[in-house]
Amino acid sequence: MRRLVVFNMVSLDGYFTDAHGDMRWAHQGSAEAEWKAFVNENAEGGGTLLFGRITYELMASYWPTPMAFANDPIVAERMNTLPKVVFSRTMAQASWSNTRLVTDDPAGEIRRMKQAAGMDLVIMGSGSIVSQLTQEGLIDEYQIVVIPIILGQGRTLFEGITEQRYLKLIKTRAFGNGNVLLCYERV
Numbered sequence: 785m786r787r788l789v790v791f792n793m794v795s796l797d798g799y800f801t802d803a804h805g806d807m808r809w810a811h812q813g814s815a816e817a818e819w820k821a822f823v824n825e826n827a828e829g830g831g832t833l834l835f836g837r838i839t840y841e842l843m844a845s846y847w848p849t850p851m852a853f854a855n856d857p858i859v860a861e862r863m864n865t866l867p868k869v870v871f872s873r874t875m876a877q878a879s880w881s882n883t884r885l886v887t888d889d890p891a892g893e894i895r896r897m898k899q900a901a902g903m904d905l906v907i908m909g910s911g912s913i914v915s916q917l918t919q920e921g922l923i924d925e926y927q928i929v930v931i932p933i934i935l936g937q938g939r940t941l942f943e944g945i946t947e948q949r950y951l952k953l954i955k956t957r958a959f960g961n962g963n964v965l966l967c968y969e970r971v
């Protein structure tokens with residue numbers, strides 16, 4: 785059975801976007817060698833990438849560009865070649881390479897995908913999808929990178945969660961740029 789993994793960055797005060805929906809702050813320290821090596825290694829892991837519409841549009845506007853290939857060739861290659869699914873009720877089509885559009889029932893689609901053969905499913909960004917699938921108990925692992933910045937306000941990754949969810953810490957890693965990776969599994 786495939787696992788569903790979330791990889792996201794949050795501020796020290798728990799926001800994954802600032803008050804204006806911006807996530808540029810999450811790239812603070814991205815040029816640091818240890819962090820860059822981790823990002824490249826993580827990109828080589830493979831799987832199917834899952835996005836909500838907003839994150840998909842951000843990713844699709846950057847990763848296929850010459851700038852992305854110049855700045856991050858390993859990550860750009862993986863982002864463009866890996867299979868992708870975008871969940872959206874408003875999009876008519878998804879034109880980024882290897883992308884399939886799902887217009888309804890994200891939880892049902894994830895249940896079907898988890899039963900199919902293949903590599904893990906990975907959600908990047910996409911807070912509303914993370915929240916919905918957490919509520920359904922479908923996420924197997926949360927890989928959260930805490931960025932050493934205080935935003936003061938913004939959107940949390942788990943908006944709308946109505947029940948407490950207990951998790952088990954399985955791995956941590958601190959980076960020279962101050963970022964800290966925290967990996968949790970469902971209990």
